[in-house]
Amino acid sequence: MDFQLTEDQEALQQGIRAFCDGRVPVEKLVDLESKQAFDRGLWQELAEMGVFGLRLPEDAGGVGLGHADTVLVFQELGRRVVPGPLAWSHLAAGHIEGAASGDTVVGGLDLLGPDDGPILVEHLESLDALVVLRESGVFRLDPRSLPGEPVATPLDPLTPVHLVAELPEGEQIADARAAARWRLEGAAFVAGQLLGIAEATLELAVPYSLEREQFGRPVGGFQALKHIMADMFVKQEVARAAAYAAGATLDDPEVGDVVRAVSIAKLIAGEAALRNARACIQVHGGMGYTWEVPAHYYLKRTWVLENVFGTVEEHAERVAERVAEGA
Amino acid sequence: MDLRYSDSDEKFRAELRAWLAEAVPAHGEQPAMNDWDARRVYDTGWQRKLFDAGYAGINWPRAYGGLEASLTEQLVYYEEIARANAPYVGVNFVGLLHGGPTVIAEGSPEQKEAHIPRILRGEEVWCQGFSEPVAGSDLANLQTRAELDGDHYVVNGHKIWTSFAQVADYCELLVRTDPDAPKHKGISWLIMPMDLPGIEIRPLKTIAGESDFSEVFLEDVRIPVASRVGAENDGWRVTNVTLRFERGTAFASDMIHMQSFVRTLVDVAKRTTRGDATAWDDRLLRNEVGHLSAELDALWAMVKLSVCQSSRTGVPGLGGSAVKLFYSELAQRASELAQRVIGRAGLSRDDVGDLPVGRFLQKSLQSLSLTIAAGTSQIQRNIISERVLGLPKERR
Numbered sequence: 133m134d135f136q137l138t139e140d141q142e143a144l145q146q147g148i149r150a151f152c153d154g155r156v157p158v159e160k161l162v163d164l165e166s167k168q169a170f171d172r173g174l175w176q177e178l179a180e181m182g183v184f185g186l187r188l189p190e191d192a193g194g195v196g197l198g199h200a201d202t203v204l205v206f207q208e209l210g211r212r213v214v215p216g217p218l219a220w221s222h223l224a225a226g227h228i229e230g231a232a233s234g235d236t237v238v239g240g241l242d243l244l245g246p247d248d249g250p251i252l253v254e255h256l257e258s259l260d261a262l263v264v265l266r267e268s269g270v271f272r273l274d275p276r277s278l279p280g281e282p283v284a285t286p287l288d289p290l291t292p293v294h295l296v297a298e299l300p301e302g303e304q305i306a307d308a309r310a311a312a313r314w315r316l317e318g319a320a321f322v323a324g325q326l327l328g329i330a331e332a333t334l335e336l337a338v339p340y341s342l343e344r345e346q347f348g349r350p351v352g353g354f355q356a357l358k359h360i361m362a363d364m365f366v367k368q369e370v371a372r373a374a375a376y377a378a379g380a381t382l383d384d385p386e387v388g389d390v391v392r393a394v395s396i397a398k399l400i401a402g403e404a405a406l407r408n409a410r411a412c413i414q415v416h417g418g419m420g421y422t423w424e425v426p427a428h429y430y431l432k433r434t435w436v437l438e439n440v441f442g443t444v445e446e447h448a449e450r451v452a453e454r455v456a457e458g459a
Numbered sequence: 460m461d462l463r464y465s466d467s468d469e470k471f472r473a474e475l476r477a478w479l480a481e482a483v484p485a486h487g488e489q490p491a492m493n494d495w496d497a498r499r500v501y502d503t504g505w506q507r508k509l510f511d512a513g514y515a516g517i518n519w520p521r522a523y524g525g526l527e528a529s530l531t532e533q534l535v536y537y538e539e540i541a542r543a544n545a546p547y548v549g550v551n552f553v554g555l556l557h558g559g560p561t562v563i564a565e566g567s568p569e570q571k572e573a574h575i576p577r578i579l580r581g582e583e584v585w586c587q588g589f590s591e592p593v594a595g596s597d598l599a600n601l602q603t604r605a606e607l608d609g610d611h612y613v614v615n616g617h618k619i620w621t622s623f624a625q626v627a628d629y630c631e632l633l634v635r636t637d638p639d640a641p642k643h644k645g646i647s648w649l650i651m652p653m654d655l656p657g658i659e660i661r662p663l664k665t666i667a668g669e670s671d672f673s674e675v676f677l678e679d680v681r682i683p684v685a686s687r688v689g690a691e692n693d694g695w696r697v698t699n700v701t702l703r704f705e706r707g708t709a710f711a712s713d714m715i716h717m718q719s720f721v722r723t724l725v726d727v728a729k730r731t732t733r734g735d736a737t738a739w740d741d742r743l744l745r746n747e748v749g750h751l752s753a754e755l756d757a758l759w760a761m762v763k764l765s766v767c768q769s770s771r772t773g774v775p776g777l778g779g780s781a782v783k784l785f786y787s788e789l790a791q792r793a794s795e796l797a798q799r800v801i802g803r804a805g806l807s808r809d810d811v812g813d814l815p816v817g818r819f820l821q822k823s824l825q826s827l828s829l830t831i832a833a834g835t836s837q838i839q840r841n842i843i844s845e846r847v848l849g850l851p852k853e854r855r
Contacts, residue, residue, distance in 0.1 A: 133468070134770075138460065352851060361848055365847060374760060
């Protein structure tokens with residue numbers, strides 16, 4: 133057993149991190165926001181970095197890597213709140229022509245959860261294809277034909293949404309088992325993004341607390357704030373272990389229960405991102421409540437990611453069922 | 460990022476499991492909590508069996524008779540002893556996990572020869588004389604004085620939270636040998652035989668009703684200078700040396716025990732009626748169980764990650780405090796949940812009907828110590844924020 137990152141994985145992580153830091157630095161989020169969050173140029177570059185074709189075999193134009201590698205890549209995308217239907221385009225690679233190369237922007241809708249409320253589709257205007265996960269399988273829809281209206285004020289300024297009145301059946305491209313599998317893998321990759329958010333919010337909070345002075349000293353020196361940040365660190369480390377374990381278990385299902393490992397990752401990383409994003413705002417004090425400080429982007433993205441591939445509640449229920457089966 | 464145990468780890472597991480399957484039932488029932496003579500016999504007897512089977516000193520160097528198992532073998536070891544419900548270190552705790560390793564690292568050849576084999580065979584029980592009424596989290600503020608008189612130190616002071624003092628043969632004792640030096644610089648580390656004149660032990664009663672801890676009063680106790688480990692006034696460093704042995708595995712078997720505790724809790728919930736349903740039909744309870752089990756699994760993955768890191772670098776990971784902090788709070792939540800499941804049956808600390816009330820309550824009461832002992836949760840948060848995150852240090 134060597135649960136650590138391999139040298140190749142470290143290199144992969146550093147490569148994607150350097151790309152994201154250069155291409156989507158926190159200061160640029162405001163620019164992206166004015167561009168309605170979608171930048172085809174950025175999408176192409178992400179495709180060239182291998183983000184979408186990461187798990188496709190090399191002879192199919194992919195990179196030939198595994199699930200754990202993908203979790204690492206998504207962790208970095210989460211760390212810089214990179215916008216777009218990232219997990220969907222990644223899952224669609226190999227199933228929809230052009231998804232891996234970034235030529236076809238694929239978004240998606242997960243109807244496998246218990247939420248049967250209004251249909252809100254992310255990034256609809258920028259999509260070339262929409263996939264829908266249903267009990268019966270994976271379906272492909274033409275996003276341009278959907279009846280609906282853009283929502284004027286989306287929650288996440290980098291995730292525009294459309295309210296869709298009615299969803300046509302579409303063309304089935306994969307069976308029910310595949311739909312469940314997409315949802316499982318999607319949950320693991322989104323857990324990676326949530327881990328990245330949990331880390332990034334701590335990385336924002338610590339230097340701010342050292343720079344901001346009150347009562348004649350940095351606020352980060354007060355135990356009340358130190359302990360908030362220590363708890364953020366613990367949440368981040370637990371989320372890291374859970375997300376990596378999900379990736380490693382997907383790659384080698386004999387080491388554990390894949391469904392349980394992925395549910396745990398989505399749940400734990402989801403909670404960590406939510407708690408840490410909130411704590412990051414708290415550590416920033418009044419400035420944390422402003423649009424100018426980027427903390428809110430992380431919290432809003434967390435809320436978006438919480439609502440795809442299973443919520444914390446849904447995954448907690450699933451883990452409880454698994455425990456009860458073994459009790 | 461590989462979670463698969465190696466073939467040699469699995470071979471180690473199979474052999475250990477086979478041995479435990481016979482040895483554990485043969486060792487009999489654990490004695491009553493305050494029957495100290497019986498507890499000593501039981502725990503040291505188990506240690507002797509481990510020794511005879513070649514499993515003693517799992518993390519001790521081979522040169523000192525230990526098994527020097529790899530870190531992944533240690534994980535297997537903890538998984539298996541928890542699975543087999545085998546006795547854990549018990550009264551051998553201080554000798555095996557702290558005193559012994561300190562003597563190995565810093566002791567003289569004579570000290571090693573006198574103590575190491577005996578600790579390993581379960582022939583010698585140690586206790587810890589570190590904390591004092593005025594020196595808890597601020598341990599370096601300890602006041603117990605040791606004054607040189609020929610080839611002896613004359614020791615006077617008052618120790619507290621001394622585990623297993625009533626059955627110990629030796630005490631790892633921190634004393635102040637230079638009252639004028641800054642507080643971290645005037646401390647020495649002594650091996651004190653517990654049968655010397657001038658030692659008085661007064662057991663404390665914990666909120667669980669146990670007497671695991673004692674106060675130890677020292678009046679003109681004469682300890683040979685030859686019993687000092689390391690140089691005079693270098694005791695603070697000597698104490699911290701053993702942290703090298705700590706790689707976040709200290710609570711490993713407790714964590715695995717807790718997973719089975721949660722399964723028991725679910726089993727009880729399934730057969731506990733609430734109106735015309737069972738306690739397990741309560742969505743809130745299931746949700747909390749889901750969270751707790753997820754956190755426990757994630758914690759175990761975190762231990763694996765931290766173990767693999769230190770295995771590669773040879774240095775303990777920074778995760779030790781995070782593991783302790785997270786584990787201790789989880790343990791309290793788990794037992795609180797167990798109490799919610801048993802409801803009014805929990806007014807009894809003895810088993811009621813077929814409900815494991817006694818075990819649930821025992822766990823719940825004992826878990827209260829976890830966020831206090833071995834560095835409070837507040838101290839752990841200070842350590843994380845200062846050593847890991849680089850935030851300003853508290854006044855020392």
